[in-house]
Amino acid sequence: MSEPDFTTLHQRMLAEIAAKTIFATTYLGKAALDGRVMEALAKVPRHVFVPIELRPYAYVDTPLPIGYGKTISQPFIVAVMTDLLRVRPTDTVLEIGTGLGYQSAILSELAQQVYSIELIEELARQARQRLARQGCANVEVKIGNGCHGWPERAPFDRVIVTAAPELIPPALIYQLKPGGRMVIPAGLPEAQQLLLVEKDDDGAISTREIFQVLFSTLEDTEAE
Known part of the structure; x- marks a missing residue:
């Protein structure tokens, strides 16, 4: 596919996110996502963060497999989670579950610094390469157990987790x-x-349920 093709599909994805947000007003408490979030989604090309054989489907509003039993999240869910985070330009953000780096790239447009942890070494290696090619200089990726966070870089203004534990890791x-x-x-x-x-x-601490989701499991490699 050519770059103009990707541009058209990217624009359709943004329009679909905007429409789905209206339908989710009851859950989100508003009918439109923050302008900075939509600008970041418009700037970051999702097709460079999916396996090359899946690039024609990069802007479909669905999760896509990235190998090792993992997926890149549905664009609407990425948008909603990022919006809920309310990232400020001065924030330091911890991300658990780098994958191939798409959510990291979105966060890099919004935050001062992003620290991202990925359990699977090959995914972390690819994410570093893809993020570097996009000029995301404020993202640092390490291989590790996300349940432990990143104590050396803590505390964090914002934390986002892209895989699901049964209980929130203390x-x-x-x-x-x-x-x-x-x-x-x-x-x-x-x-x-x-x-x-x-x-x-x-x-x-207070918690609020937004809506039901389906994510891959957040693995705690030392819990077994």
């Missing part, structure tokens, strides 16, 4: 700054909910 709550926000899917595979977690200035 380390991620601990590494979230007072006044911070976390967006995470959690629950049993058949009953996952997208959660917004907020820590107030005194360190008290």
Whole structure:
């Protein structure tokens, strides 16, 4: 496919996200996503963050396989999770589950610094390459167990998790700054909910269910 083809499909994806947001007003409490989020989605080419054989489907509003039993999330879900995070230009963000780097690239447009953890070494290697080619200099990727967070870089203004644990890992709550926000899917595979977690200035935690989702499981390699 040519770049003009991708441009047209990219524009259709943005229009579909905008339409689906209107239908999700009941869950989101608003009919449109933040302008900065939509600008980031418009700027980052999703097709460079999917396997080459799937590029014709890059702008379809569906998850796509990226190998190792993992997927790149549906564009609408990426948009909603990013919007819920309310990333500010001065924020430091922790991402759990780099995949091939698409969500990282979106966050790099919005935050001062992004730290991303990927369990699978080959995915982390590819993500670094793809992010570098897109000029995402403010993203650092490491291989590791996302359930532990990144203590050396903590605390974080924002935390986003792109795989689902049954329960929110305590380390991620601990590494979230007072006044911070976390967006995470959690629950049993058949009953996952997208959660917004907020820590107030005194360190008290509140959670809000947004809607039901289906993510791959967040693996804790030391829990077995």
